[in-house]
Amino acid sequence: MDYEDEPILAFVNEQEDIWRLRSVWEVFPSNNEIKLTVLTEIAQHYINKLKCELKKNFNLDISSLFLNK
Secondary structure, three states: EOOEEEEEEEEEEEOOOOEEEOOOOOOOOEEEEEEHHHHHHHHHHHHHHHHHHHHHHHHOOOHHHOOOO
């Protein structure tokens, strides 16, 4: 999702396996580094929880939108 011309939330690749979280709304930049494996696990957890909540609350199945079901 974008806010004007920038993403509200972005993960920026700093090095091969190092990512940083950035936001158009950040008050100060975060210096926390996130490894790609951790970022992938967190994203998969979020997607799985989103799928469950959409199914439970709206009877909406979005499983077909993702390659890794």
